[in-house]
Every structure is written in structure tokens, then in C-alpha cells.
Amino acid sequence: xxxxxxxxxxxxxxxxxxxxxxxxxxxxxxxxxxxxxxxxxxxxxxxxxxxxxxxxxxxxxxxxxxxxxxxxxxxxxxxxxxxxxxxxxxxxxxxxxxxxxxxxxxxxxxxxxxxxxxxxxxxxxxxxxxxxxxxxxxxxxxxxxxxxxxxxxxxxxxxxxxxxxxxxxxxxxxxxxxxxxxxxxxxxxxxxxxxxxxxxxxxxxxxxxxxxxxxxxxxxxxxxxxxxxxxxxxxxxxxxxxxxxxxxxxxxxxxxxxxxxxxxxxxxxxxxxxxxxxxxxxxxxxxxxxxxxxxxxxxxxxxxxxxxxxxxxxxxxxxxxxxxxxxxxxxxxxxxxxxxxxxxxxxxxxxxxxxxxxxxxxxxxxxxxxxxxxxxxxxxxxxxxxxxxxxxxxxxxxxxxxxxxxxxxxxxxxxxxxxxxxxxxxxxxx
Amino acid sequence: xxxxxxxxxxxxxxxxxxxxxxxxxxxxxxxxxxxxxxxxxxxxxxxxxxxxxxxxxxxxxxxxxxxxxxxxxxxxxxxxxxxxxxxxxxxxxxxxxxxxxxxxxxxxxxxxxxxxxxxxxxxxxxxxxxxxxxxxxxxxxxxxxxxxxxxxxxxxxxxxxxxxxxxxxxxxxxxxxxxxxxxxxxxxxxxxxxxxxxxxxxxxxxxxxxxxxxxxxxxxxxxxxxxxxxxxxxxxxxxxxxxxxxxxxxxxxxxxxxxxxxxxxxxxxxxxxxxxxxxxxxxxxxxxxxxxxxxxxxxxxxxxxxxxxxxxxxxxxxxxxxxxxxxxxxxxxxxxxxxxxxxxxxxxxxxxxxxxxxxxxxxxxxxxxxxxxxxxxxxxxxxxxxxxxxxxxxxxxx
Numbered sequence: 001x002x003x004x005x006x007x008x009x010x011x012x013x014x015x016x017x018x019x020x021x022x023x024x025x026x027x028x029x030x031x032x033x034x035x036x037x038x039x040x041x042x043x044x045x046x047x048x049x050x051x052x053x054x055x056x057x058x059x060x061x062x063x064x065x066x067x068x069x070x071x072x073x074x075x076x077x078x079x080x081x082x083x084x085x086x087x088x089x090x091x092x093x094x095x096x097x098x099x100x101x102x103x104x105x106x107x108x109x110x111x112x113x114x115x116x117x118x119x120x121x122x123x124x125x126x127x128x129x130x131x132x133x134x135x136x137x138x139x140x141x142x143x144x145x146x147x148x149x150x151x152x153x154x155x156x157x158x159x160x161x162x163x164x165x166x167x168x169x170x171x172x173x174x175x176x177x178x179x180x181x182x183x184x185x186x187x188x189x190x191x192x193x194x195x196x197x198x199x200x201x202x203x204x205x206x207x208x209x210x211x212x213x214x215x216x217x218x219x220x221x222x223x224x225x226x227x228x229x230x231x232x233x234x235x236x237x238x239x240x241x242x243x244x245x246x247x248x249x250x251x252x253x254x255x256x257x258x259x260x261x262x263x264x265x266x267x268x269x270x271x272x273x274x275x276x277x278x279x280x281x282x283x284x285x286x287x288x289x290x291x292x293x294x295x296x297x298x299x300x301x302x303x304x305x306x307x308x309x310x311x312x313x314x315x316x317x318x319x320x321x322x323x324x325x326x327x328x329x330x331x332x333x334x335x336x337x338x339x340x341x342x343x344x345x346x347x348x349x350x351x352x353x354x355x356x357x358x359x360x361x362x363x364x365x366x367x368x369x370x371x372x373x374x375x376x377x378x379x380x381x382x383x384x385x386x387x388x389x390x391x392x393x394x395x396x397x398x399x400x401x402x403x404x405x406x407x408x409x410x411x412x413x414x415x416x417x418x419x420x421x422x423x424x425x426x427x428x429x430x
Numbered sequence: 431x432x433x434x435x436x437x438x439x440x441x442x443x444x445x446x447x448x449x450x451x452x453x454x455x456x457x458x459x460x461x462x463x464x465x466x467x468x469x470x471x472x473x474x475x476x477x478x479x480x481x482x483x484x485x486x487x488x489x490x491x492x493x494x495x496x497x498x499x500x501x502x503x504x505x506x507x508x509x510x511x512x513x514x515x516x517x518x519x520x521x522x523x524x525x526x527x528x529x530x531x532x533x534x535x536x537x538x539x540x541x542x543x544x545x546x547x548x549x550x551x552x553x554x555x556x557x558x559x560x561x562x563x564x565x566x567x568x569x570x571x572x573x574x575x576x577x578x579x580x581x582x583x584x585x586x587x588x589x590x591x592x593x594x595x596x597x598x599x600x601x602x603x604x605x606x607x608x609x610x611x612x613x614x615x616x617x618x619x620x621x622x623x624x625x626x627x628x629x630x631x632x633x634x635x636x637x638x639x640x641x642x643x644x645x646x647x648x649x650x651x652x653x654x655x656x657x658x659x660x661x662x663x664x665x666x667x668x669x670x671x672x673x674x675x676x677x678x679x680x681x682x683x684x685x686x687x688x689x690x691x692x693x694x695x696x697x698x699x700x701x702x703x704x705x706x707x708x709x710x711x712x713x714x715x716x717x718x719x720x721x722x723x724x725x726x727x728x729x730x731x732x733x734x735x736x737x738x739x740x741x742x743x744x745x746x747x748x749x750x751x752x753x754x755x756x757x758x759x760x761x762x763x764x765x766x767x768x769x770x771x772x773x774x775x776x777x778x779x780x781x782x783x784x785x786x787x788x789x790x791x792x793x794x795x796x797x798x799x800x801x802x803x804x805x806x807x808x809x810x811x812x813x814x815x816x817x818x819x820x821x822x823x824x825x826x827x828x
Contacts, residue, residue: 135577169610178609185576185613186605193600196566200573207579211555212526239566246561400607401646403614403669 078295080362086294087357087368089128090120090350091375093144096153097325099379100143100160104329108387109160112189113174116144118292118324121349122256123148125297126224129305133216135183135205135223137198140175141256142187145226150182157382163389170392171400191227192234195253198225199240202249202314209311219309220250227254230261232275241282241316248313252304253279255318256291262327263335279316291319292347295356324348505688511681513655514544517662518582520691522552525580528666531558531571532584532621541586542622542681568594568619572601572671576613580666588623588675589635602671603646618665620674624715624765625802625813627679634802634809638742639771641673649742650696651675651714655685657740660694668696675742677715677765699746705735708759708823711750711776713739716763716814723819732823742772745779754780758789759826763814768796793822 078086097115104113116123119141127136127148138145146156151167159166160174168178168187176187185201188194205221208214231237232255244251255275259266267273279286285307289300297319304315322344326333357363508516522528529552530545536559539546549557560567564585571581585591591598598619605613625634641647648670652658658676665672702717703724712720717738724734735753739746754760760780762773773794780792795814802812 137573167610168608168612171610172608176608178605178612180609180612185573186609188600190596190600193569193596196569196597197573197576197601199566200570200575201577202573203570204574204577204579207529207555207574211529211553235563236566236569239561239563240570242561243563243566243570247555400611402648403606403611403616 077360078298078362083353083357083360083362084367084371085128086124086298087350087353087363088371088375089124089148090294090353091372092147092153092378093120093123094350095372095375095379096143096147096156096382099157099383101325101329103157103160103383109162109174111173112140112328112330113160114141114328115325116141116323118344118348119256119258119321120144121294121297121353122226122254122291122319122321125294126226126252126254126301126305129298129301130222130224131218133183133221134305135185135198135201135221137185137194137201137223137225138177138187139191139194139227139231140187140189141228142175142177142184146177146179146182146184146187149179149184151177151179151184153378153382154385155179157379158386158389161386161389162391163386164392164396165385165389169396169400171396185223191231192236195225195227195231195236195240198223198251199244199249202244202251202308203247205250206247206311220311222305222308223249223251224305225251225253226256228261229255229257229259229266229275230264230269231255232257232278233270238278238282241278241284241314244314245283248311250308250311251314252301252308253314253316255316256321257318258321258323259340260323260327260336262331265335274318276316276318284314284316286316286318288318288320291321292344292349292352294349294353322347503686505686507684507686508655509681510652510655510658510676510683510685511542511544513659513685513687514652514662514676515546515548517659518545518666519548519551521663521666522548522556525666527578528580528582529556529558529574530582530584531560531567533560533562533586533590535559535584540584542676542678544681545584564590564593565595565597569597569601571617571619572597572605572615575615575617575671576605580616580618582618582620582666585619585621587633587635587678588621588637589632591619591621591637592635592640594619595640598641598647598671598673599644603644607646614669615671616666616669617671618662618674619671620662620665620676622676622678622681624675624677624679625797625809628804628806628809629678629802630804631801636766636771636797638675638766639769639774642743642770642772642775647671647673647743648696649673649675650740651677651742652740653677653680653714653717653738655683656687657694657700657738659687660692661696661740663693664696667693672696675714679715680718697741697744697746699749700738700740701735701749702738703734703736705733705757707733707757708735708761708826709750709753709757710734710736710761710763710819710823711739712736712763713742713772714765716765719814719816720763720819723816723823726816726820727823730820730824732827734823739776745776747779747783750776750780751784754784755787758787760788760792761819761822761826762792762794762796763819763822764794764796765813766796767799768794769799771796790826793826795819795822 093116097117100109100113100115103109123144127145136145136149143156147153155167156177159168159170159172159177162170162173164170168176172178172187175189178184178186185197186194202223205223209220241253257266257275261269276286276288287300290296300317304317307313307315324345354368357368358365518530530548534541535545536549536554536557545557568583571583574581602615602617605615623635623637638649638651641649650661650665650672652661652674661674665674702721710720720736724736727734735757737749737753739750762776764771764773766772773796777792777794795818797814798812800812803809
């Protein structure tokens with residue numbers, strides 16, 4: 001078995017980890033399953049086992065073993081079709097983000113642009129399991145979530161260029177990707193802000209099922225909320241874990257723990273860096289998974305999404321992942337050590353999946369190359385589209401401030417008017 | 431002197447309830463929701479008359495029955511919090527997507543009993559008791575609104591919504607815009623605010639000004655049971671995020687309201703008392719202080735026109751403008767703080783639009799820029815009192 005997928009735990013922690021681990025007698029970078037970690041954790045003994053009423057105890061205590069995390073091979077091998085879908089999606093994410101960087105340095109997009117290179121396994125692993133009716137809520141690092149959810153690359157690129165044909169008419173930008181057709185609920189600039197919105201979408205799903213009696217035979221609409229390690233120290237995170245578990249909302253909280261919040265190392269900011277443990281504290285299962293391995297992520301995701309769909313409530317999934325680039329394109333990225341980058345660079349999820357596909361003979365090198373070329377064409381075409389799209393006209397400035405703009409300015413003739421004659425509502429065009 | 435006596439005589443005719451000079455906004459005209467009767471300065475009324483009498487001058491004392499009510503009046507009498515509940519209940523009956531969330535709204539019935547009885551009727555999910563996490567449950571309401579529901583989010587006290595300011599400003603106000611119009615946020619954020627009876631600084635906050643600048647937010651303030659019910663219904667039906675400001679001291683006001691369903695217009699102001707000499711613009715609790723001062727002013731021979739602006743954002747510049755054009759003098763009486771308050775914005779709007787019609791500088795009476803003190807005497811001096819209003823009008827009309 002190739003090393004990329006056989007590692008159930010890191011063979012030896014990188015030096016920086018060992019240093020911190022020695023200080024805190026805690027190894028924060030487990031790729032091992034939560035079940036094993038639980039028994040080793042020094043904190044476990046200080047906590048009284050408290051079984052919340054609504055959830056069965058083995059789930060709460062995280063003892064339910066997940067084959068993907070604990071074994072050296074996967075339970076079921078992924079079929080060819082699924083593997084190619086995953087591969088294409090990850091390559092799309094990577095190529096798109098690389099193109100974003102190019103375009104940024106060429107002066108085609110501005111502001112804060114946060115790229116997702118290296119974390120593709122998390123987005124692909126989760127979102128490719130969702131149905132169209134399911135919702136995704138993200139943060140400012142949202143381009144790839146948008147692409148995985150189905151938003152056209154040209155719409156995202158046009159939005160980044162600030163053109164009127166962008167998915168948000170150029171009004172949102174990099175950090176505010178929205179799509180009502182694809183149920184992408186944002187795109188939020190402040191961390192933690194999206195988690196309550198995701199909780200609301202999950203509440204809506206439960207409400208539709210229980211109050212409006214609009215039920216889908218396949219189960220509830222699921223919401224997946226993505227956020228980072230820094231967010232896990234924010235109040236909104238904890239408040240929403242509480243509410244989601246309290247009402248058994250169909251939501252999956254996915255932590256993309258890339259160890260760094262701009263320049264703040266996760267260990268320097270967090271008293272207990274093992275984020276997955278915060279799930280059981282609220283009564284929901286907490287899983288830790290190797291976020292550089294799309295197949296492992298996918299297996300955990302399947303379980304978490306199925307759980308939500310059944311109505312059993314939320315799950316907290318911590319994905320250990322890494323961003324190959326800086327926090328944003330403006331980040332000089334001086335604090336991260338080269339050996340840490342090298343360590344994770346060697347575990348590039350796309351390279352790993354490619355190896356897996358070739359080993360399992362799911363596709364040939366040529367076919368994969370064809371996919372890569374197809375993606376390159378799509379992204380290049382997206383750039384062309386964005387380039388040739390018009391800038392938003394001045395009349396668009398005051399549009400969409402209100403869904404119902406009627407009341408804003410009543411004129412001397414008694415008719416409602418607003419400052420700009422064309423104060424109307426509009427929707428995005430793709 | 432003669433002129434003022436004459437106008438006093440006219441006044442006494444004017445406030446004869448049987449003349450029906452200002453009827454309430456009629457029951458909903460078919461095909462037009464929320465239409466309002468506009469009372470012109472010469473007494474003409476546009477729109478259909480409802481054929482019922484109205485309170486001509488509401489006074490500051492609570493639970494006063496209207497002086498003009500007669501035994502055979504149609505409609506039913508209730509208190510302001512009951513009117514809010516009635517409006518909420520009607521909307522919840524009408525549209526199953528309307529839900530309520532807040533602290534103690536369910537089993538407890540609401541800290542001011544606005545949601546009493548709703549949880550047993552609609553269930554715990556539609557009238558949701560939330561944990562004490564304003565920022566998150568407001569955000570949750572916003573997420574629910576984006577995905578098709580119409581939540582009414584209650585802040586137990588408006589001051590608690592400061593904790594939700596992140597969600598209100600960033601998400602509630604902005605998401606319709608930053609999503610390019612793809613998502614609408616039809617939430618109603620409501621709660622009691624204002625200076626109460628020695629509730630202390632943090633429970634006596636006037637937050638209208640804090641929310642005023644948020645782009646994308648609409649604000650209304652109710653002041654009578656009639657407009658409370660109408661505005662609650664209108665706010666729920668509106669696709670905009672609406673902040674409905676209620677006042678702690680007004681919950682026990684009693685009034686007779688129509689039996690028929692009615693919805694008021696969110697953006698329009700209410701003509702409380704037409705007049706000729708000076709336009710007094712006010713909202714919420716200060717309306718009652720103004721009306722009390724109006725009694726004194728009438729006795730002194732003045733004829734103030736009192737407008738309850740109701741819509742704090744946007745301002746109903748049409749009604750206000752017509753009034754300014756008639757009286758040429760403006761006094762704004764508000765409970766908001768002086769600095770950056772609603773009065774400041776209103777003053778600016780009037781100066782921008784109606785400068786040529788003004789005969790005197792606009793006067794603005796606001797609360798003092800202090801955290802509301804606990805001591806009763808100090809608290810009384812924090813807000814505007816009727817005596818100050820009388821003095822201001824006298825100064826304005828010199």
C-alpha cells in the first residue's frame with residue numbers, strides 16, 4: 001500500500017510538533033482515529049463521563065470506530081466513476097486557484113483573495129456527496145467550495161474580476177460567493193459569521209420537515225458548514241454547536257484545521273488544540289480525519305451526512321489539512337517553517353488520489369491527463385469570459401440594497417421614489 | 431392675540447371626534463395592502479372612511495381609555511402587547527413559514543407577554559425558546575430567512591441585540607446586496623427598548639441610532655396598539671429585514687382597534703393631530719409626552735401639528751414635507767440620544783429637502799447623552815418632559 005494512504009497516523013511527528021507536544025504532553029497532529037486518541041488523551045480522565053439524554057452513548061464518546069481512519073485500507077474501494085469525479089473536482093479547485101494567483105498578480109483582481117491550494121480533499125470529499133437541495137456555508141476561503149457545489153467557474157472568475165456577470169453581480173467579491181440555485185449560502189468575511197447562518201439553514205430544513213410537512217423520502221436537507229481552526233475559538237462556534245445538538249439539526253460542522261490563522265499557530269491560540277473533542281462536550285460525535293486524503297474524508301463525510309439526513313443531529317468533523325499558499329495573496333507567509341510545508345506538500349491530495357487511481361487501475365494516465373487538460377480549458381475559458389464581461393454600470397450601485405425597495409424615498413407626487421431612478425431589485429445572471 | 435383665539439376656536443372644532451377629520455387607515459382595501467388614509471391639512475381625506483371614531487389625543491398616562499370612545503363603538507379593546515400578539519398570531523395563521531425565536535418566547539410566553547399562548551398553539555419549533563446566544567440565534571434566524579422561512583426574532587430587551595450586532599449589520603443588512611440579490615432576508619427583529627422605570631443603564635438603551643446607518647435595514651417604531659398590530663403585520667409581510675422598536679412603558683396602553691384585518695404601511699408617518707403653527711415630529715413614547723404638552727399648548731393658544739413619524743428608516747418625507755410647507759417650523763422630540771440620533775438625521779433630511787420652507791431653525795429635543803441613571807429623578811431628567819416641549823414650541827413660535 002502506498003504511503004500516502006496507508007498512514008493511519010503520522011510515522012513520526014515533525015520536529016515542531018514534537019517540541020510543542022513535549023511542552024504540553026499532547027500531540028495535536030493526530031491522524032489517528034478519535035477512538036484511539038480518546039484513550040490516550042490526558043484530559044479524558046479529568047472529565048466526568050456525561051451522557052446527554054438524546055444521543056446514544058457510544059456515539060457521544062466517539063467509540064464508534066471508523067474504518068477509514070483506523071485501518072490501512074479503505075472499507076470499500078471507490079469505483080472508477082466516483083474516483084474520476086473526485087479527481088476532476090480537485091484538479092478544478094487547484095487549477096482555478098492557481099489561475100486566481102496569476103490573475104491577481106496581473107492586476108485583474110484585487111483585495112483579499114484567500115486560496116485553497118492543498119485543502120481540496122476536504123471540499124471535494126464532502127461536497128461531492130451532497131445533493132442539489134443540500135446547502136453549503138463557507139468562509140472567505142470559498143472559491144473551491146463554490147466550484148465543488150456546482151457554481152460555474154466562469155461565474156466565480158467573473159465575480160473575482162468584479163464584473164456584472166459574476167455570480168453575485170460583482171457586488172460580493174472573493175469573500176462573498178453566493179448561489180441560490182446551488183444553495184451556496186456564502187462566503188463570509190468575518191470568521192464564525194457563517195456558522196449561525198448554516199445553523200439557520202439546518203433549522204429551516206428541520207422546520208420544513210416537521211412543521212410544513214414537506215418531506216423528502218431520502219431524508220432531510222443537510223447543511224455543511226466549513227470553517228477553520230481559528231474559528232473554533234470563537235463564541236459563535238460554541239453557541240451553534242449547542243443549538244444544533246439541542247435541536248438535532250441536520251448539519252455537519254467541518255473544521256478545516258490547517259494549523260494557522262494567518263500568522264497565529266493553532267497551538268498558540270487554543271488551550272486544547274484537539275478540536276474534535278469539542279463535539280462530545282456538546283453531545284455530538286467528534287471525528288478527526290486526515291484532511292489530505294480525499295477518500296478518508298469522504299468516508300467520514302458519508303457517515304456524518306447520513307446521520308444528519310436521518311435526523312440524528314449534527315456531527316463535528318476535524319480535518320487535518322494544510323494550505324500550500326499563504327493565508328491570502330497578500331500574506332508573505334514567513335512564519336511557517338519549510339519542513340512543515342514540505343511535510344504536507346508531500347501529501348498533496350491530488351497526487352495521492354492520482355497514485356491511488358493508477359494503482360487500482362481505475363483509469364489510465366492518458367485519461368487523467370485528458371481530465372487535466374479539460375480543466376485547464378475550462379479555467380482559461382472562465383478567464384476569457386471574465387475578461388470580456390462588462391463592469392457593473394453605475395445604475396447598479398443602489399440596486400439590491402433592499403429586497404423591497406418601494407419605501408425608500410417618497411416623492412412630492414406621492415409616488416415612492418428613491419435617490420436613483422433605477423432603484424430596483426435584480427438577481428444575478430450567470 | 432385675536433388670531434390665536436380664533437384659531438383656538440377653530441381648534442376646538444377640529445378636535446371634535448364626530449367630524450371624523452382623521453380616520454384611521456381603513457381596513458385593507460381590496461387589492462391594496464396597507465393603504466393609509468392621508469389627512470390633508472384642509473381636512474380632506476383621501477381613501478375610504480372606515481366610519482369609526484378615533485382617539486383624538488392620546489395622553490401619557492397608561493391604560494387611559496380614549497376620551498372619544500363611545501359604548502357602541504365597533505372593534506375590540508386591548509393592550510398594546512396584546513395587539514402585537516394578535517398581529518403576530520394572525521400572521522402565523524396566515525403563513526406557516528412565520529416563526530418566532532428568542533429567549534423565553536415559548537413556554538414563558540415572552541418577558542412582556544407578547545408571545546403568550548403561542549407556543550402551546552403552534553408548537554415548540556415555531557415558537558422557539560433559544561439559549562442565551564443572541565448573536566448566534568439572530569444569525570440562525572437570518573440563515574432560516576435565507577432558506578425560505580420568515581422568522582420574527584425577539585430580543586428580550588433591545589439592548590441585548592447589541593450582542594447580535596455582528597449578525598444584524600453584516601448579515602442581515604448586507605447579504606441581499608453582497609449576494610447580488612439572490613437571497614432575501616425577511617426577518618423581523620423586535621424587542622422593547624427605551625427608558626423605563628428605573629431599570630438601570632443597560633436595560634434602558636435607546637438603540638435606534640445604533641442601527642440607523644446599517645445599509646439594508648428598515649426600521650419602524652410603534653406607539654399605539656393600533657399601529658403596533660398594523661406594523662407588526664406589515665413588518666412580517668415585508669421582504670426586507672425590519673427592526674421593530676417597541677417601548678417598555680407602552681406595553682400596557684389600551685385602545686380600541688378594528689375587528690377587521692388591517693395592515694399598515696411601513697414607510698408612512700401618522701398624523702396624530704393636524705395643526706397650523708408648528709410641526710412636532712416624534713415617535714414611540716415621546717408621542718405621549720408631546721400630546722400632553724399639546725394640551726398645554728392648545729390652552730396657551732398654539733396649534734401644533736403632531737406627526738408620529740413611525741418609520742425611522744426611511745423617513746416619510748412626503749408627510750413631513752407637506753407639514754413643513756404648511757407650518758414652516760419644526761420641532762423634533764425624540765427619546766434617542768442627541769449625538770447621531772434619529773433627530774439628527776431627520777434634521778439633516780428636512781434641511782436638505784425643505785430648507786426654503788423653514789422660518790426658523792429646526793429644534794431637536796433628545797435625551798441627554800448619558801447612560802440612563804438609576805435614580806428616579808435623574809432618569810426623569812434624562813428624557814424629554816412635556817414642560818420642555820412647551821418651552822421649545824414657545825421659543826420656536828416667537
